[in-house]
Amino acid sequence: MQFFSLSSGDRIPALGLGTWKSAPGAVAAAVKEAIIAGYRHIDCAPIYQNEPEVGQALAEILKTGTVARQELWITSKLWNNAHAPELVEPALRQTLADLRLDVLDLFLIHWPVAFAPGVLFAQKTEEYIPLAEQPIIDTWRALEACRAKGLVRNIGVCNFTVSKLKALCEQATIQPAVNQIELHPYLQQNEMLAFCRDHNIQLTAYSPLGSGDRPQALKKKDEPTLLDNPVIGQIAARHGITPAQTLLAWGINRGTVVIPKSTNPGRIRENLAAAELKLDARAMAEFVALDCGFRFVDGAFFCGKGSPYTLNSLWDKESHQ
Numbered sequence: 053m054q055f056f057s058l059s060s061g062d063r064i065p066a067l068g069l070g071t072w073k074s075a076p077g078a079v080a081a082a083v084k085e086a087i088i089a090g091y092r093h094i095d096c097a098p099i100y101q102n103e104p105e106v107g108q109a110l111a112e113i114l115k116t117g118t119v120a121r122q123e124l125w126i127t128s129k130l131w132n133n134a135h136a137p138e139l140v141e142p143a144l145r146q147t148l149a150d151l152r153l154d155v156l157d158l159f160l161i162h163w164p165v166a167f168a169p170g171v172l173f174a175q176k177t178e179e180y181i182p183l184a185e186q187p188i189i190d191t192w193r194a195l196e197a198c199r200a201k202g203l204v205r206n207i208g209v210c211n212f213t214v215s216k217l218k219a220l221c222e223q224a225t226i227q228p229a230v231n232q233i234e235l236h237p238y239l240q241q242n243e244m245l246a247f248c249r250d251h252n253i254q255l256t257a258y259s260p261l262g263s264g265d266r267p268q269a270l271k272k273k274d275e276p277t278l279l280d281n282p283v284i285g286q287i288a289a290r291h292g293i294t295p296a297q298t299l300l301a302w303g304i305n306r307g308t309v310v311i312p313k314s315t316n317p318g319r320i321r322e323n324l325a326a327a328e329l330k331l332d333a334r335a336m337a338e339f340v341a342l343d344c345g346f347r348f349v350d351g352a353f354f355c356g357k358g359s360p361y362t363l364n365s366l367w368d369k370e371s372h373q
């Protein structure tokens with residue numbers, strides 16, 4: 053397994069297991085299968101509503117001695133309803149209790165979007181809090197305090213644009229270690245890649261396979277698929293690997309962490325093998341032409357009627373980078 057070094061000196065495994073949409077009843081088996089196969093990195097979040105089951109799997113596998121806690125990298129996230137500074141540590145402690153851990157390796161602000169306390173998914177105006185009223189920097193300072201207390205080893209963000217990262221970096225005492233964003237050949241985000249390289253921020257690529265199991269309501273009509281793309285198919289055939297492995301190898305070859313989700317034992321192993329693959333220069337050049345700025349997870353679900361958030365405010369009009 054390759055690793056990437058973070059600003060703290062910690063090393064994050066280049067490939068991890070995603071757990072969004074991994075159903076109760078399936079996620080524990082997937083986590084155990086993955087760790088037995090050789091995964092050392094699991095990406096979690098309380099909004100995936102499966103952290104207690106992930107925690108049970110982690111406890112069971114740690115008990116067997118297959119792996120030691122220090123060898124595992126566990127990421128989780130702060131949900132939108134706990135941005136108020138006084139709610140950050142309690143939310144983190146709930147996640148730690150659910151995952152049955154004393155410390156997280158990485159704790160991320162899940163979205164630059166705030167909901168009223170207790171609201172799982174905002175539907176009307178009063179359930180949203182505009183960022184002007186609940187500034188990210190105040191939430192960030194609470195994450196910094198959690199790190200100072202030793203509850204998390206690294207802190208970072210998700211779904212931040214270059215402008216939001218710049219603003220945070222200017223105000224933060226502890227710089228964000230990671231930005232976890234959607235990244236794949238249809239959304240290559242080269243300006244973001246350059247910014248993060250310059251500022252020692254590690255990028256993690258979510259939905260690296262195109263998130264085909266998203267609920268139908270989150271899909272656009274006639275949206276493109278990555279796994280069926282003929283160029284990717286040709287590169288895969290030339291290298292004697294699968295399209296999924298090609299996509300994951302592309303991400304790691306660019307220096308980004310990839311966190312494909314699977315609950316299928318064969319695909320869990322197939323994806324892990326991608327961490328050892330190298331694509332040739334011709335393949336990397338062929339990928340360039342596939343960039344079309346397409347987001348599978350565009351956050352439109354936060355921008356409905358009555359929301360202070362819009363697609364323009366979420367992405368600062370950077371969606372075509």
Ligand code: NDP
Nearest residue numbers: 070071072210258259260261262263265296312313314315
């Ligand atoms: P992915 O791009 O990882 O795609 C998951 C889909 O691909 C599933 O349908 C899975 O099916 C299928 N799949 C997995 N491996 C293969 C393979 N080898 N061949 C063919 N199909 C395959 O989507 P996600 O959106 O889940 O993204 C990955 C992870 O990123 C999430 O699970 C989550 O942890 C994180 N994430 C974070 C976000 C954030 O806001 N920070 C937003 C979105 C995701 P099956 O399970 O049946 O194998």
